[in-house]
Amino acid sequence: MDIALSNLSFGYPGLPLFSALNARLDGGLEGVLAILGPSGCGKTTLLKLIGGLLEPQGGAIDLGGDQKVSFMFQENRLLPWLRVLDNAALPLGMDPPSRERALHFLSLVGLASKAQAFPHELSGGQARRVSLARTFACPSPLILMDEPFQSLDIPLRLDLIAAIRALLQEGESPFLILTSHEPREALALAGRVIILGQPPGGIIYDRELDLPLHERHLGSRALIDREMEMIEVLKRASTTEN
Numbered sequence: 001m002d003i004a005l006s007n008l009s010f011g012y013p014g015l016p017l018f019s020a021l022n023a024r025l026d027g028g029l030e031g032v033l034a035i036l037g038p039s040g041c042g043k044t045t046l047l048k049l050i051g052g053l054l055e056p057q058g059g060a061i062d063l064g065g066d067q068k069v070s071f072m073f074q075e076n077r078l079l080p081w082l083r084v085l086d087n088a089a090l091p092l093g094m095d096p097p098s099r100e101r102a103l104h105f106l107s108l109v110g111l112a113s114k115a116q117a118f119p120h121e122l123s124g125g126q127a128r129r130v131s132l133a134r135t136f137a138c139p140s141p142l143i144l145m146d147e148p149f150q151s152l153d154i155p156l157r158l159d160l161i162a163a164i165r166a167l168l169q170e171g172e173s174p175f176l177i178l179t180s181h182e183p184r185e186a187l188a189l190a191g192r193v194i195i196l197g198q199p200p201g202g203i204i205y206d207r208e209l210d211l212p213l214h215e216r217h218l219g220s221r222a223l224i225d226r227e228m229e230m231i232e233v234l235k236r237a238s239t240t241e242n
Contacts, residue, residue: 028191
């Protein structure tokens with residue numbers, strides 16, 4: 001699956017984010033696209049435009065037909081009066097097959113034992129994994145994740161990355177797009193990375209990562225070099241004056 005952006009334009013009063021942006025987005029080797037960029041460059045806005053939560057002010061976005069989209073927000077958005085299993089099954093329904101599917105995805109992220117717990121009984125990392133399981137449990141060819149690792153410390157980030165890898169290996173092969181500030185998170189998951197510049201700069205970096213996930217070791221020379229390359233692009237983007 002790929003997504004075509006054609007002359008895409010969007011902005012807020014006094015802040016034009018995108019102006020006649022043209023791009024074809026895919027996930028490269030791993031089916032995962034990471035969108036990086038400095039704060040305020042439009043990462044979340046672009047994700048919402050792709051997901052249909054915002055309407056373009058000009059141009060068009062082609063998902064290749066009427067595609068169902070599953071969206072993981074920056075906030076966990078768990079309903080406090082529902083148990084974990086019910087929260088995970090919510091987009092599917094509460095019938096037995098839906099609950100069984102939700103439990104399966106909770107198992108994949110290591111939370112089957114918490115199925116009957118309430119959200120207030122979970123740690124921050126566990127709540128994030130429930131949100132992740134719910135996102136993947138909804139059968140969608142396109143999954144959008146907005147800053148999934150935000151506010152998590154390094155051990156929890158690594159746990160969540162491992163959980164996402166396990167979900168991607170499930171066999172349903174969705175196209176996953178995630179936003180992040182961190183090149184290392186992109187290198188851990190993505191088949192392709194783009195970096196957005198200061199508005200209305202558009203895409204200033206676009207690179208496919210042809211190394212399979214199982215061969216990626218974050219201490220390897222090749223990935224360190226790629227990470228430093230991305231960091232330099234992000235530095236330049238952050239200091240560019242409009």
